Amino acid sequence: MFVILALVGALSNPYLVSLMTIVLLFTFLGQSWNLMLGIGGQLSIGHALFVGLGAYSVGVLDVKFGISPWIGLLLGMFVAGSVGAVLAWLSFRFEVRGIYFALLTIAAAEFARIMFSGWEFVGAMQGLFFPAPTNAMDMAMLRGDARFYYFVALALAALGIAGTELISRSYLGYVWRAMRDDEQAARALGVRTFRHKILVIAISAAAAAVGGGVLALVQGSIFPDSIMGMGLSVDVLVGPVVGGLGTTFGPLVGSLTVIPLNHAMSALGDSLRIPGLNNIAYGVVLILVVWFLPDGIWPAIVRLCKAIQVPWRVWLPQPRKAEE
Amino acid sequence: MTSLLEVRNLSRSFGGLVAVNNVSFALGAGQITALIGPNGAGKTTCFNLVAGAMRPTSGQVFFEARRIENTPPEAVCRMGIARTFQIVRPMRDMSVLENAMVGAFSWTSSVGEARSKAYESLESVGLAGKANASTDQLTLSDRKMLETAKALSTRPKLLLLDEVMAGLRPTEAASVVRVLRRLAETGLTILLVEHVMRIVMEVASRVVVLHHGAKIAEGSPAEVVADPKVLESYLGTGFHA
């Protein structure tokens, strides 16, 4: 599959390359969110907070101080991971959980968005702009043309998928899934759920920050409303939910489905001069998927392959039950 | 008798209702002890207090001479007390083996080690043949044994079993009895909470009887059965159940 995706990047036209770059970036971001809810059982509806912190870490270091985005990504991971951990620590200390925790994440994201909108140093509402790339590829400053970013995004998506797979096969995967299904039962089996919840949120936040940093570089600019807004939080979670929550390939399949659809509808809306069309299509797809395919598309594909006895199902990874 | 677990003057009330009232008892190492009583006698509350799932209103619980009544459940488990739940709670999307692996991660972070421990636990409850099955294919009896296997994977010194035989057919219950006897022979201490009196008599070496939250009798099964207070409060209906 990645061979195909690599070829797409190498051969196809610029529009497809930039579209697929976004698809792959949101695969990675979706993966980070998927880790938190699909495996760790913690619902975040304010993931834009972590994405935005990553973006601003990269942006501020690069634009204001000329420091390489590599350092910015590390800083972003640290900042977002810490913010996630503190938020989780505070709320689980005081038994804030479930829907209340979810609302806390969105409140924190909105608070941060408004603070960044008013903060002159980071560009406030006028945004932050990266210098334009001077050559096709500059690894040290992570700058290059659209194709360069496509491969960066592809590498990131592959890293995300491999990382999720690795975590879900390690002891963390077992312990987190136990905690997700039944916290009381997990605790009775010796799982220190308090620290594991903090850990999964911190890891998810740090990963989201990396995605955010790269997203900012790809877009070449950072605006608080788009990088930290509610819309971005929704975009992050749509992929994994549509594709298949808790599955390794769900975020990829979901992003591949939803983002091109959204772009197509946007384009159609623009050409017909009907601005709300993409919203309507997006909304309808979300409702239909949750209605008819509550497990998401990927498990449905796997079921279908099993049902019709496709011979190559042997190399189709099973959703969730990755082992044995 | 060396006692592995000792409960002293344990009480717990919910609002005005006293669920457990000044209960004391001790568990001998390597023994099977049963906590019995009619419905609403406070057995499960007592059980939850020992397992750290609830805090007592007053009284103490000692495990290996350390006080544990205010210790959270995961720490209690890590000290060597494992419990099962009355309502079986297998984890969805995980095979029988994977379910049994989770407990092992309280003492190891190696997936391989956890897997071999899980096989061992499944073997000791007679489920090794179904290791790769999905949990929704299991019978009630198998699911209860899976709960026990999950608890065994934590390498407990004391195993707390909440109504493992409730709802089972006589042949199934008999095989559970065999499993418990074998476990006790390996040196494991077991505390059973049971409603089904007859089976308890077969397997337990000591019995503690609760009624309306208070302990009304304690002794060998033969002694307890002969106790008029027990007969009056419980056995009259219990034997028919």
Add this chain to the structure above:
Amino acid sequence: MLSLWLNVLASGVLLGLVYGLVALGLTIIFGVMRVVNFAHGEMVVFGVYIGYWAVRLWDVPIIAAAAIAAVAMFIFGYLLETLIVRRFVGRPHHYQFIVFIGLSLLFSGALLVAFGPDPRPAASQLAFHTVSLGLVTLDLARLQAAVASGLLITLLGAYLRFSSFGRSLRAAADNRLGGLIIGLNIPRVYAVAFGIGAACAGVAGALISPLFDAQPYLAVDFTLLAFVTVIVGGLGSFSGALLGGLVIGVAEAVAALMFTPSMKTALPYALLIIILIFRPRGFFGANES
């Protein structure tokens, strides 16, 4: 100086009553169905547009527009619950969240298609009329919206407390299983609860239509504001919604006076974070089931 503060306080209280009504809608829906309506802001915006068009087309007073909004939005909510929302009650939170995000996208898309993205300045001139009471000068639109909201909150409270259907609503909120046992028609209770919730949002929207330009993008702000309000008071609590509305209304007004505009918008969220962390069930919160 005193007069300035009194004015700020008064306008905060007045707007707070309207926020209270919006929050009440959200809290009734959550209390009865344990569902968080993330499309609540869209319903407020529907109300704003109803207010705008009613005044523009028929030149009716705002109160009449609010009545139209109440009926229209009740029917809308009732149908929405019956056709879609019902299927997701009791499902995990993230499913519900996705469904409501889907609905909110659908609604805002529909508004964009129907009215376009540009703000429409209020059709009613009410906001420019003022009443003065000693030190305090109030604009008529705000006063009217607040009085109507207060009245409606009181009526709704009385309805829930004294009518037999209101009592079954409350019974369903307290204990769903118990409600089933005593033979409540749960599907109907849910549909009506959702209808009332939508109607509260719609009426509030119509009442503030002289104060805000009608614009589809307002919805997100209203949704978030309703959450803040409801959580400050306690999700699922009637008096909590009212209290939350007043707290947020006054806090916003005071913040507008003391801080920069961005700080003013951030204040409710800061308040929300603090309250969620230290008093997660709010001041009158119901238990999460």
